[in-house]
Amino acid sequence: MTREQPPGAEPCAGSSTNPRAALYALCVGFFMICLDAPVVNVAVPDLRSSLGASLNSAVWVNSAYALSYAVPLILAGRLGDRYGPKRVFLTGLAAFTLASLACALAPGTAALITTRSLQGVAAALMAPQVMTLIVHLFPAERRGRALGVYGAVGGAALAAGPLLGGLLVTATGWRGIFLVNVPVGAAGWIAAYRLLPNRRPAREHRLDAWGIVLSSLGLTALVFGVQSGEAYDWGTVAGPVTIPGLLVFGVLCLAAFLGRQRYGTEPLLPLRLLHHRDFSAAALAGGAMGAAMGGLFLPLMIYLQGDLGYGPTAAGALTVPTFVLSSLCARAAGKRSDTTSPRLLAGTGFALLAAGVGTLAALLGPGAGGWPLVPPLLVCGIGIGLVSTPLAGVAVRTLEPGLVGAASGVFHTTRQFGGALGTAATGMLLEARVAGSAATATQTALLFPVAALLVGLGCCTLIRPTTPVRPG
Template identity: 70%
Template structure:
């Protein structure tokens, strides 16, 4: 029992680090832009490159865990993430920073599905919700720490130190996981679907690039015959062929479509994508608005977001435990409703003369909502699946969430650039309205989840 808990905490160290990097960068965006002479589109891509390269390989990463063992892939990803973080810290230009963030995202993709898969294998059904609650709480704590740590590091040193901090975290996490996490190996051989990998990677990259960079190219020509509309159509076609190939063209599908016959998994994946879209689109415009329009310092802005993520972490831990004995669908639905309410109130309250204290009620409500959604959704996604499906399901579930984050970040960039020349308050409100709309889609997804047996009912 003690060893299982120790293994959970070892996994959480690395999960903390990759979640930290989703928020620690936002508070440094203005300084990165000034230091590297970057455009708004460049700094949006600092986030989007990470989110995109995190999302695209997740299904493949889940399959690699099934093929070679989740612990082995986890350790490779953690080493790669640490080295990519050092490359980010030393980046001499925006293009090098974006490329390094892309590598960092790919390494994070190797880590995330393995943590979820290993937790499901470590803990029996009746204790899995609590373990996933700890996992989600760690993510919330990392997001809470990100703006504060980032703000302090930017104020005391420079933006480069926000990436250097990953070196000790990565080393500690690697040694802890190598010693404490069991090394499960596959019981049967798996094959890689190389055509599926190519189709999904090219399709997703083209789709998000088109959304992200459309405004920068005035929705016209990128280079030569390549245009934004053509890129978007090409991305959709690649993904359509990918789905067809997974359905009837390969004996070793990268994306097992049979997973979507499970109603709860499909609902959780849809809601997870909506949640990712909302979170990807929330923090960039808020950070830019608070530092640009209201002229607050990076440490002050970081401190303002601490209550949101601290409350999120606490409510995630509570929701994880409760989801073992009550309806996870109800918890997630309440969470989505609170998020829509909090972000809607935040959008209406924005004005050029407001104080940070005026944000607190909306941020606290939103934080509770984030926590109530996170742990129950992960449980819903895996709760009624066979053990042999968990690895693939972890990759697919994390893909929908991270792809949503990439789309959300890209769409927010489009909205901000589209409102250049108008007030920043109008632009930020438009971005927050987009976020609230995505969350409504998540609430609809929760409504179709079927009730599943709880620990009390099965025990």
């Protein structure tokens, strides 16, 4: 039996589309982009020694990816609305695979940073299409389970990243972490081409050129300023360009962007999207979640390696149970969100996360061991799983099909910007310490993710307490 297509869209190509198989094909690409950052983090020491790179250049290998990933997300969501999410997803996956090969062949640090930027843009093309296609593949009463798989894949990638990265670097050197993407990406592209429905918009959408320019400039300035402020001591970047100036410029560009969206006939960001209470609350909560995650693991890794003397792989391995549990809980939360209020699930997750991070901060006294940190980290894992899947479902559950692509782009943007803000804020707190051990500095820095999680919990109270539509 063919499922009825959403209004305002042409039918998906091929009534024989298998939603479950299509979901697994999507997950291959999503796993790759989620795995990328934790894998590269482990490779930084080998990368520095191999290329003779400075610490700042090595850090920019990941920062360039994060920046180029965050900025185009809104545009990428809208591209899916215009050209069809399958076409944009396949383009992004092909570009990501080729960029991975270019990263592996990079002769120096500058070339690697450039190819990592291209990899980030490709990832941005893919990410919003995953949520969009899930919405179109699954009816409301079955969507939570599908989003549970989506959340579980993200958790599994974060769990596998440190160990897989360590194994690849040990066996092949840093180039191996990029080369492995080539066969996986090629297989994922073939599977996605064969299994994903070719849903196309019912009418041709035009892209707002000025909106693209203003949003790109604004987000680039803001994300770069927040992400790199500490590296430049919140002062001069080059010549007359300063971090405060970039932040002000970014805010002005985004203000002009929003003004244009209000009066444009084909806005890049339809402002009526923000009138949906559930979407706005979920996007804000997602930003808070990103800030908390960005603010949690940076100081924790510094503490484990600075105070306790763990190596990078050992420090990463200590967090593996957290993300394994997160993956399992995301899958379970997806199933439950089909019959239980997602506000309750996400709110419980934020509360558990705040309790787990608060306990971590209390335990990190000078000379504390690593194993006592495992129980609160496991509580954090449960919280992460309970938050991620329900929030994604809430963000799109009341939207008409024509807004889903834009909504997915904005939702991912707030999460990425929150992560950059969290990393910058905790970095400032770590740098601001006058005296004391890494443990004392980490205790102070962890106050920021606790505060962000409480903000996220407050956002959850704005979500309508209704349960999803049940079948029959």
